[in-house]
Amino acid sequence: MMLSVQDLRVSFARAHGPAVEVVHGISFDLEKGETLGIVGESGSGKSVLSLATMGLLPRTAKVSGKILLDGQDILPLPERDMCALRGRKIGMIFQEPMTALNPAMRVGAQIAEGLILNKGLSKSAARAESLRLLEMVKIPRAPERIDSFPHEMSGGQRQRVGIAIALALQPELLIADEPTTALDVTVQAEILDILDDLVTDLGISLILISHDLGVIGRIADRTLVMYRGDPVEQGETEQILRRPTQDYTRKLISAMPRRVRNSLGVQHA
Template sequence: MTDTTLPLLQVQNLSISLPTRRGLVRAVHGLDLTLARGETVGLIGESGSGKSLTALALLGLLPEGAQVAGSFRLNGQELLGLPERDWCRLRGNRLAMIFQEPMTALNPVHSIGRQVAEPLRLHRRLPARAARAEAIALLERVGIARAAERFDAYPHQFSGGQRQRITIAMALACAPDLLIADEPTTALDVTLQKQVLELIQELVAERGMALLLISHDLAVIAGAVQRTLVMYGGTVVEQGPTHAVFGTLAHPYTQGLFAARPQLGAGRVPGLRLPTIAGTVPELADLPPGCPFAGRCPRTIAACNAALPAPVVVGDGHTARCIRLNEPEPGG
């Protein structure tokens, strides 16, 4: 029985280490996350910050050799250490994911109808005819024209935008409690991005699911989620209500992300250059021992390398990890 008094998802002190040529390195460190039913949360940061790895951990799909510590519970059930047979009962059923690349997320040797119907037959035990009917209804719901006629078509016979819609239908087939969308609009043009995001939001609200939306696109996150977590170097450096995080920009890394956004018309201003964050994202084995942003941050001092900063309260439900958070800006 589902306990509605508990948060749907509780992640506490999640740490993930990966084997590399240079030994075991920590890729995600001390991540805390709570998601209630019907709540939407965004995860942003540069490539390599640990966003997708966090999502894979929540689905029990980490690469071989990965070591995980901490706790993550779904409606009170501990998932860490769960046997694979139990993960198989959850994935595609209570937990589902829209993967980043629609061109490769679908199996090219199976028809799209078979792929959408598969979780219905596997988890809900629907007979072939009932699964086909429901799969067609799902494909129609996500905007696939002539779904009944195209049920037996193959992925290569659809455009990128249509394939993304098909992956959404697959993820939603069993009405999961938690939907994870990992960069769901990366391969799409701007018009299709808007359509797909609106579709995801509409279906999440319609079915009362929780949504974890992963993106590096700040505009996508701004209009799609209630709370936002900013990740860098495997650590959440700032988190809070989306309007507060975007309105305050408390952490230097968050400030750098926003400053580096392309501005419409800015290219026409003579001599104006787009701001960038100094340096590059270090390899996991080269992350500093303290704040992961130390060295790239213009406000770095020796103490930044001593230890990971504790979260500092910025506002109601809004925190940031920075020891210099309440100091005046340089030159201020």
């Protein structure tokens, strides 16, 4: 088992009054080479769950339960040990690439930075590997774009750079937090195809987070539906889409455009 999350609870301290629990007893398993979709509306706890897995929550957060990565509970690990895991074992694609990328650095240098610091590559070797990664994520004219600044690229290209950075240290698990937000339908499909190909070609595990069940339905093997921090429904994606058992899941399916439901072979819930 690549990842096993068991009874994960997250609460945040408040200046006045008791702490507020925002994730309530989430459990799921993720096999190597498998894609898990986590879906729910804004405020359902999806991103908090992903940040807890990465150990990136603020100090005001209290996390309990277990997060087993290759059988090791990483929840109690000190920050120094978590730093060693991030990038190497777990990579993350953040929701908004324009804020995740450094606007003052060329994109090639941002990819190369981790390779130099963590793998000890020379600048020339890191640049060559950065170019390979840009080509892997299908950046057009990669040899020219490697020296571009983020603002000189489109939203879809910036998201591809974010994927390249996440893949640079060859993690075994990739967490993609709303990777298609604010992208048009065509670019959205291209990003999802890239992620799906990476799972197949590299054998990595993927957690795909989205508020859109149509996005999840394209590539996820299994799906976890969340609502206000609670696990609503979990199972094979095809089963969730075609035979939902919970009203909230049916409402998410009903919110999908008809053409998306038709493309996934889903009847109106």
